[in-house]
Amino acid sequence: xxxxxxxxxxxxxxxxxxxxxxxxxxxxxxxxxxxxxxxxxxxxxxxxxxxxxxxxxxxxxxxxxxxxxxxxxxxxxxxxxxxxxxxxxxxxxxxxxxxxxxxxxxxxxxxxxxxxxxxxxxxxxxxxxxxxxxxxxxxxxxxxxxxxxxxxxxxxxxxxxxxxxxxxxxxxxxxxxxxxxxxxxxxxxxxxxxxxxxxxxxxxxxxxxxxxxxxxxxxxxxxxxxxxxxxxxxxxxxxxxxxxxxxxxxxxxxxxxxxxxxxxxxxxxxxxxxxxxxxxxxxxxxxxxxxxxxxxxxxxxxxxxxxxxxxxxxxxxxxxxxxxxxxxxxxxxxxxxxxxxx
Ligand code: ADP
Ligand code: MG
Numbered sequence: 001x002x003x004x005x006x007x008x009x010x011x012x013x014x015x016x017x018x019x020x021x022x023x024x025x026x027x028x029x030x031x032x033x034x035x036x037x038x039x040x041x042x043x044x045x046x047x048x049x050x051x052x053x054x055x056x057x058x059x060x061x062x063x064x065x066x067x068x069x070x071x072x073x074x075x076x077x078x079x080x081x082x083x084x085x086x087x088x089x090x091x092x093x094x095x096x097x098x099x100x101x102x103x104x105x106x107x108x109x110x111x112x113x114x115x116x117x118x119x120x121x122x123x124x125x126x127x128x129x130x131x132x133x134x135x136x137x138x139x140x141x142x143x144x145x146x147x148x149x150x151x152x153x154x155x156x157x158x159x160x161x162x163x164x165x166x167x168x169x170x171x172x173x174x175x176x177x178x179x180x181x182x183x184x185x186x187x188x189x190x191x192x193x194x195x196x197x198x199x200x201x202x203x204x205x206x207x208x209x210x211x212x213x214x215x216x217x218x219x220x221x222x223x224x225x226x227x228x229x230x231x232x233x234x235x236x237x238x239x240x241x242x243x244x245x246x247x248x249x250x251x252x253x254x255x256x257x258x259x260x261x262x263x264x265x266x267x268x269x270x271x272x273x274x275x276x277x278x279x280x281x282x283x284x285x286x287x288x289x290x291x292x293x294x295x296x297x298x299x300x301x302x303x304x305x306x307x308x309x310x311x312x313x314x315x316x317x318x319x320x321x322x323x324x325x326x327x328x329x330x331x332x333x334x335x336x337x338x339x340x341x342x
Contacts, residue, residue: 008033008160008193009054009086013063014073016046016053023049025217026063031161031193032210036184038225039197040204040240041214047197048091050214051163054195055088056081068160087154087162087192091169095138095149101125102134105152124152128186143170144179151183161193168203180207201241205229213237235340238275245281245313249274249339256339259308260288261332263339271342280336281306281315283323287331295323306330 007030016024023046031037039047052058054065056072056079065073067086072079081088095104102121109117125131128148138146147167154162167183168176184207187194198204204211205225212222220237221228232238235246249256249265249272256265258274260281265272283292283304293312294305301316304323315330317323 007031008067009072009195010066011050011054011063012065014050014053014060014065015062016049016058017061022217024053024060027214027217027219028063029212029219029222031195033160033191033193034188035209036187036194036196036207037210037212038204038208039195039212039214040201041199042240043199045214046217047199047214048165049217051088051165051195051197054161055086055163056084057088085157085160087157087159089150089154089162089164089167091165095146095153097138100135100137101130101141101149104138104149105156107153108157120156124156127189128152129182142175144175144182147171147179148183148186151186155186155190155192158190159192161195162187162190163195163197165197166199167196168198169200205241213240215240230335230338232275232338235273235275238338243278243314245276245278247274247276247311247313248272248342251339259311260290260306260313260330261334261337263332263334263337265339267339267341273340273342275338275340276313276332277336278303278314278316280333281313281330282333283315283317284329284331287329290328290330292323292325292328295325297322 009031011027011029014024014027027050041047053060053073059078060073062075072084105124106117106121109120125134130148133145168180171179196207208225211225211228213220213228215236221233229241238244247258249258251265251267251269251272254265255262256272256274290306290308292304293307296303301318302322304315304317306313
C-alpha cells in the first residue's frame with residue numbers, strides 16, 4: 001500500500017505585490033520530498049519572487065505556506081529563513097571566498113562533532129564529484145564546480161527543501177549538460193524536495209518530475225512534463241513549452257478541419273485555434289497538398305516552412321535529404337495537435 005505523504009512545502013494561494021507589480025497572483029504549488037519540481041516561465045514572471053517567499057526572505061500579502069507540518073508564512077507572519085529548514089541557492093553563487101571548498105561545505109555544520117562533520121563533508125564532496133577540489137579556493141574553480149559547491153553547501157544541513165534559482169543558466173553548451181547530469185544525480189540522492197527555476201523549456205522538461213508553468217505572476221498549469229507538453233491547459237501554457245503553429249480551424253460535426261489536416265473535436269461548430277507542434281507535421285509522399293516555401297539548415301534537422309490556403313506552418317524535417325521548395329504533401333500527427341476555443 002502506498003501512503004501519500006503530505007508535501008514538504010505547501011504553497012497555497014500566495015500573493016505578493018510590489019509597488020505597481022503583482023509579482024505573485026494566488027500561486028498554489030506543492031513540493032514533495034525526493035522529487036524535482038521545475039518552475040518554468042519567462043523572465044519577470046515572478047519565479048525568483050516565489051523562491052524568496054518560500055525561503056522566508058519576503059512576506060506574503062495573502063495565502064499561506066506550510067512546511068514540515070508547520071505554518072511558515074501567512075499575512076503578518078513570517079518564520080525567518082534560518083527557522084525554516086529550507087535551502088536556497090541564488091543565481092550568483094556567493095561562496096565564501098576566504099574558505100576552501102571543504103570549509104564552504106562544512107559551514108553551518110557546527111552542531112556536528114568533528115568526525116561527523118568531516119564524514120558529512122566528504123560524502124557531499126564525493127556525491128558532487130568535488131573530492132579532488134576539497135582544498136581549492138573558490139576563485140580557482142570553474143563555473144560548474146562553483147555551482148556544485150554551492151549546492152553541496154546548501155544540502156549539508158539536510159534541508160527539507162532546496163530551492164535553486166536558474167542553476168544552469170550561466171553555463172553553456174556541453175558543460176551545461178555535464179554539470180546538469182552531475183548536479184541532478186547528487187540532488188536525487190538527497191531526500192529533500194527540490195525546486196529548480198528555469199526559463200528554458202527543454203531543460204525544464206528534461207529535468208522535472210513535476211513541472212509548473214508560470215506567466216505574469218500566475219501558475220498556469222502543473223503536472224508531468226509529458227502531460228503539460230501534450231495537453232496544455234491554455235495557449236499560453238502551450239507556448240511556454242516550445243514552438244507551436246497556431247492555425248485557424250473550422251469545426252463541423254465533431255471534426256476540426258485545417259489546411260494541414262483534420263482531427264476530432266469535442267467542440268461546438270465554428271472556428272477554433274488549432275495548435276500544431278512542429279514535430280506533428282511530416283512531409284510525406286501523400287497527404288495534404290502544401291507548398292514548401294522555405295528551408296533552413298538547423299543542424300540536426302531542417303526547418304521547413306509550408307504553406308496551404310494562405311496559411312503557413314513550420315515543421316522540422318529530419319533525415320538525409322534536403323526538402324526542395326515547391327509542391328509537397330504532409331501528414332499531421334493528431335497526438336501533437338490540440339484545439340482551443342477561438
Ligand atoms: P523572474 O525571477 O521570473 O524573472 P521576479 O520574481 O524577479 O521574476 O520579478 C517578478 C516581477 O516583480 C517583475 O516585474 C519584477 O520587476 C518585480 N520585482 C521583483 N522584485 C521586486 C522588488 N524588490 N521591488 C519591486 N519590484 C520587484
Ligand atoms: Mg529570477
